[in-house]
Amino acid sequence: MSTVDEAVTETLVAPRPGDPEITPELVADHGLSVEEYERILDLMGRQLTFTELGVFSAMWSEHCGYKNSKRLLRLLPTEAPWVIQGPGENAGVIDVGEGYALAFKIESHNHPSAVEPYQGAATGVGGILRDIFTMGARPVAVLDSLRFGDLDSGRVRYLFGGVVAGVGDYGNCIGVPNIGGEVVFDRGYEGNPIVNAMCLGLMKTEELITASAAGVGNPLMTVGARTGRDGIHGATFASEELSEDADESSRPQVQVGDPFTEKLLLEASLELIASGAITGIQDMGAAGITSSASEMAGRAGNGVEIDMALVPVREQGMTPYEILLSESQERMLVVAEKGREHEVVSILEKWELEAKVIGQVTDDGRFRVLEGGVTVADILALPLTDGCPTYEREGVEGEDIKLLRETDLSEHMLPRGNLTGLFRKLLGSPNIASKRWVYHQYDTTVRTATAVRPGGDAGVIRIRGTSKAVAATTDCNGRFVYLQPRTGAMIAVAEAARNLVCVGAQPTAITNNLNFGNPLKAHIYYQFREAVLGMKEACEAFETPVTGGNVSFYNETDGVAIYPTPVIGMVGVIDDASKIVGQAFQTEGDDIVLLGENTDELGGSEYLYVTARLVAGAPPSLDLGKERALQQAVLMMTHGRHLRSARDCSDGGLACTLAECALGDGEAPIGISVELDDDLPPVAVLFAESQGRIVISCAADQTVHVLRIAKEHGVPAAKIGSVTTGGSPFRIVMPEGKMEADLVEMADAYFGALPRIMDAPSTAGA
Amino acid sequence: MSQFRLEVRVKPRPGILDPQGKAIHHALNSLGWEGVDDVHVGKAIYLDLVADDADAAMEAAEAMCRKLLANPVTETFEVSLVEEPVGAES
Amino acid sequence: MSQFRLEVRVKPRPGILDPQGKAIHHALNSLGWEGVDDVHVGKAIYLDLVADDADAAMEAAEAMCRKLLANPVTETFEVSLVEEPVGAES
Amino acid sequence: MRVAVVTFPGSNCDYDLYKAAQQVGAEATFVWHRERGLDGYDAVLLPGGFSYGDYLRAGAIARMSPVMEDVIEFARTGAPVIGICNGFQILCEAGLLPGVLVRNASLLFAGKDVRLRVERADTLFTGDYEPGQILRVPIAHGEGNYEADEATLKHLEDEGHVVFRYVDAEGEATDAANPNGSWHNIAGIINDNGNVLGMMPHPERAMEELLGSTDGIGVFTSLAASLSAVGS
Ligand SMILES: Nc1ncnc2c1ncn2[C@@H]1O[C@H](COP(=O)(O)OP(=O)(O)O)[C@@H](O)[C@H]1O
């Protein structure tokens, strides 16, 4: 490579004394392939400094560069008249009417949480909150989507307990209510928990601000916490598989969250934005100052020059490399209006925080880093942020999955034991059981806006001063995606939309978190591609564009990947908050109506997992047209105030859904008497997770309207029974069987399961 | 077998952010103690336990630290004996 | 003036409920350490401060405890000088 | 009624409290913890949240804020002060109320609705309730476990200074209804003079049917009524 040698003599960027020499091993350690490194050398026209290598390794990591996902993600629909900001910014933004805009985004912190569950989850929440308030929006709600292995392991209980405490403590301290989420337990997540956090923020439409470095000569300032050595190379770390001894080797990367500082930073940032003293603001998230500064420059088509000697640090002797790549939490980069720096400083001082000028916006399109005036890195900003090579790989379905999908499930149609016993067992399965143990650790009511708390189909936040509200949910059944990625991803979108209509919200847009294994493996890439295609198709059908999201690859331990888990975070709008419906049956004598049809599709069900530890079969089929009709019918019913309750039918099937409606919040369980005439085995009727079903209840005189609306939409609908009294049993009669359960025993199984399990000790060690 | 009292001190690892220490440091400074340069906060855990001898007690306490009391990822620990054996049991 | 490192241990007063101690005790027992008779959890606070001499440093630290670091209603405190910056071990 | 809502670094219910005061017709003003002087206010409200992150002990650092000297003085004149959640913790740390709030017995944060029994309907803050009335109000705290020494506890009970107690749906102060391990299911207390109220539950979050309950309104209307009675 003689050209490179020649270039070296030309450069003004000399190697920094004390920095290691760049060797092929060092390049490989930085996660760059030989081809990628050659491309960088071409770009630079000279040899790199160690600092520059660090910068490239972060920006061209999977986490920042989206190498293996970008091409497919481009296929997703991103536009609609109500979308104000699509993918590319810190968060997506939609118009919700009456002058309000909603910013929302989901983010993963899987790898950090596997190493240190409490801090990993806490800092995950901290990061997603910053993404929202850097858009100018005040965070108004958090949701968390979690996956763990089976709870019989002390280590898994430790991870679960730690993650929940971390999610809770951070959001609680800041004062943002948690309004929902999911928790799934399955051996498929044993070594790799999934921790995805979603945040919603509200703003007046004109308060929107973006993260770009506009105005040549404007100063760049760091605000908030000081920079320490924590989290160096977090972005690269998130782009690798975990190895057996990850705990040891990953220790220096653990970051500790400081929600108190974040709360001050939140208030200070919103005040800064309102003051007009700044033109841009960006969270220092993955890859710290490097990504925030270079991305802000890239977006504005400008350059930046920053001096590492000016950055307030927490520890002595930090090198430019360390400062650039630190992922210390609770920091922001802002571009101030020239001459108004002091206003920035005084706002930050009021909130007992620091702000410091570290550089300025330049016109040469370069990302230039100095150390006390000496240049240590000098790179063209645009290729750095957007030039990362992207790949479309070969994807091939794993043979084992094909076989699994074709498993004959007919033997499972015969119940192993009596139906009531199986039913109670299912209600007490951690996946079905009430997640109260989780969300009672969360503040769900702070900010006095939570109209539907966790426990409902979707969380709802009202918009003060209007009649409106926004709803949000996260959903994904990883088993379905595992068994058939395209259908599974479509189901995730459909379920999210179904959850929204059940509270009376019109689904409007999604953010997604694509949690997968190693994309370099053909069968993983196949899962990824199929899932993206399924998501695309479903989003088009529901008119819910994708306004942003996050990709988390390499969720593997010792070569075994998690179930592909494309979590869908969907938001919806409610025009009249007084029309919100809950999921609980209300009143004796109300009719219970089933919308949609029962089938014998048992594949991928919780029933199979609980009774046979089996994840097999084909996931239930999904007809997007029918699903859309169902959802529109339910919206029409809520708009007409015909309903007393609505609940989508998913995990655990019809029996578990009816149970959840009957048990409500546990205070006043109410009996039901239901008669089903499906010509199907009882196991299928009760426990199959067929799609496209919603259970509603309504006053008896409303049933005629409900059935008429269903008919107009071409949705199968039947009155299946009625709500009885608190003293009556929970009774379901079928042509070939009957199930009768006691409400007190059901409540004990359903509400008691998680507390009982979590009473057993948990240990950090295996 | 005798009873021992052990004191376990669990501290944040150097370099790891210590938000508690930071807030207390800030508070002490604003209360006028300017000579305070740094503050770190950990836990002091007192264990009363029965063991064959002091060495065994120390060993048990260290095992407890590794398994439960300290988080190896973010914390370090030290164990010390507080009192001489309080009383012997047969 | 020189720099001193002090260790402050803040403990729950006997008789005041110590939910953390109770929970840890329970957890240790269920993990199989049956010899554990009692557990109490307090705070260990490390102060680096500049003072004329060790006595002045101790006095300052005690004043900090009375004013802020300990709640006299529920806690007691002890201050000691850390001879050498303690090397952390685990 | 002119009320001051004090904001400490880390307060996060200040806005909710401000809105609650407005809802009952009060003129509410935020007072930043470094501001001095509470002249002209009829009542002072200390909001919930995590002042200084609740690091060290809940409320311990906030108690050192400059404004607290004025709050103490304000209370000494007999004017009404309410501390909710973190505000209650700060009042205890400041010595305006006896006792202390330690970690919940479960060691877990508790965020849910609880039922409260109104033990005293003859205070400045509870006149609009019936004695023994059961309220449904949210809690959200990790350190709400009320503890004090024997003498203090006896004094509180003997003098009837317990204003709210955690109870079950039947109104019984059972262990199961106690969300945090508080002694005698104590949820809220007043001082000897009857002008300082501290409570862990959040009445300001129970002001609207849409949000689940309106049972908290009474605290604010009672205060307004007491003040207008004094004023007239
Ligand atoms: N991690 C969590 N955080 C907050 N709420 C949760 C969490 N997990 C579950 N929930 C709540 O518990 C309820 C049941 O969850 P789930 O079984 O996934 O129901 P659904 O089928 O409606 O999605 C939902 O309302 C959900 O919001």
Ligand SMILES: [Mg+2]
């Ligand atoms: Mg779900």
